[in-house]
Amino acid sequence: MSKEIVVSGIRSTGNLHLGNYFGAVKNFLKMQHEYNCFFFIADYHSLTTHPTPADLHSNVKQVLVEYLACGLDPEVSTLYVQSDLPEIAELYLLLNMNVYVGELERCTSFKEKIRKQPDNVNAGLLTYPSLMAADILIHRALKVPVGKDQEQHLEMARQFGNRFNRLYNTELFPEPYAFNYGTQLVKIPGLDGSGKMGKSEGEGNAIFLADTPEAIRKKVMRAVTDSGPTQENQEKPEVIKNIFQLMSVVSSEDTVKFFDDAYNTMTIRYGDMKKQLAEDMIKFTAPLREKIEAIKSDEEFVSKIARRGAEKARESASATVNAARKAIGIRHF
Numbered sequence: 001m002s003k004e005i006v007v008s009g010i011r012s013t014g015n016l017h018l019g020n021y022f023g024a025v026k027n028f029l030k031m032q033h034e035y036n037c038f039f040f041i042a043d044y045h046s047l048t049t050h051p052t053p054a055d056l057h058s059n060v061k062q063v064l065v066e067y068l069a070c071g072l073d074p075e076v077s078t079l080y081v082q083s084d085l086p087e088i089a090e091l092y093l094l095l096n097m098n099v100y101v102g103e104l105e106r107c108t109s110f111k112e113k114i115r116k117q118p119d120n121v122n123a124g125l126l127t128y129p130s131l132m133a134a135d136i137l138i139h140r141a142l143k144v145p146v147g148k149d150q151e152q153h154l155e156m157a158r159q160f161g162n163r164f165n166r167l168y169n170t171e172l173f174p175e176p177y178a179f180n181y182g183t184q185l186v187k188i189p190g191l192d193g194s195g196k197m198g199k200s201e202g203e204g205n206a207i208f209l210a211d212t213p214e215a216i217r218k219k220v221m222r223a224v225t226d227s228g229p230t231q232e233n234q235e236k237p238e239v240i241k242n243i244f245q246l247m248s249v250v251s252s253e254d255t256v257k258f259f260d261d262a263y264n265t266m267t268i269r270y271g272d273m274k275k276q277l278a279e280d281m282i283k284f285t286a287p288l289r290e291k292i293e294a295i296k297s298d299e300e301f302v303s304k305i306a307r308r309g310a311e312k313a314r315e316s317a318s319a320t321v322n323a324a325r326k327a328i329g330i331r332h333f
């Protein structure tokens with residue numbers, strides 16, 4: 001029996017952070033052995049925020065190197081760069097003919113982007129969900145390992161795929177669903193109290209896999225907290241919940257329990273908690289950082305993986321685009 005298809009990607013707008021790791025990559029590592037997985041680097045998506053041409057390729061390479069350092073195995077999964085598959089751009093165009101401006105304008109991530117970059121509200125930002133749907137539908141994927149922030153995009157991908165099927169009387173696209181091995185999709189908070197760890201959030205918000213121990217200590221010690229509990233066993237405010245949640249992904253259960261008890265008995269010292277959190281983050285990222293450095297220096301190896309991945313991914317992508325063209329009625333003379 002053929003394995004279920006999985007697709008997921010990460011934008012090439014910078015190094016991977018702990019949110020990317022625990023929201024997405026951690027699932028990739030297990031899924032690659034159980035499913036037919038396609039993992040890619042979303043460089044077209046990164047163009048919506050206008051990176052300079054001088055940075056584009058090195059950012060793509062960095063994400064590929066970090067995928068490999070985390071343990072993605074190019075022998076068992078297909079790793080590729082989005083822009084190496086022109087079929088994705090074609091499917092994006094075909095889908096866009098039946099995607100409505102109104103529904104794109106209502107998308108939460110679009111509204112957020114308008115707020116963040118009011119001087120650059122480009123059509124790529126508006127149609128970001130169609131491009132993401134094309135990424136997923138191009139391999140007819142069923143499962144998409146992503147963090148909580150991508151849930152709405154997945155809903156739109158299902159909608160666009162279903163609409164295509166209905167309009168052209170086909171069953172070409174199955175319904176893709178967001179996937180996590182736990183029952184809930186994950187949202188890793190940032191360090192600045194803003195809620196989500198993200199590349200485009202403020203300075204000091206994210207811990208990157210490639211960060212030095214000094215950088216990690218500095219950022220964690222500056223993490224936003226409050227003035228401490230005023231009653232025993234009180235509910236934790238959001239900023240404190242965030243620190244505990246970060247601790248729960250990198251520290252042992254005993255460590256989390258120790259600080260939880262200290263919070264509940266009002267003996268907690270946030271300085272001690274942050275020191276412990278920083279050391280546990282360093283323990284988690286240090287081996288990855290070493291691997292990143294080692295893999296990065298082997299240019300030929302990295303290039304070979306990208307070329308081979310693109311070749312494998314294009315086989316599946318071109319079959320889908322040909323079927324989509326046929327369903328629409330596009331014929332060659």
Ligand code: TYM
Pocket residue numbers: 007008009010011012019020021022023024042045131132135136144145146147148149150153186187188189196197198
């Ligand atoms: P991106 O590049 O912002 O993030 C990549 C992956 O990391 C997850 N993630 C998080 N998870 C939990 N907590 C966080 N703080 C956190 N920050 C990021 C994201 O949910 C995502 O899974 N649009 C996507 C990239 C994309 C894609 C796709 C994903 C393009 N095409 C097709 C899946 C399938 C994005 O911007 O992710």
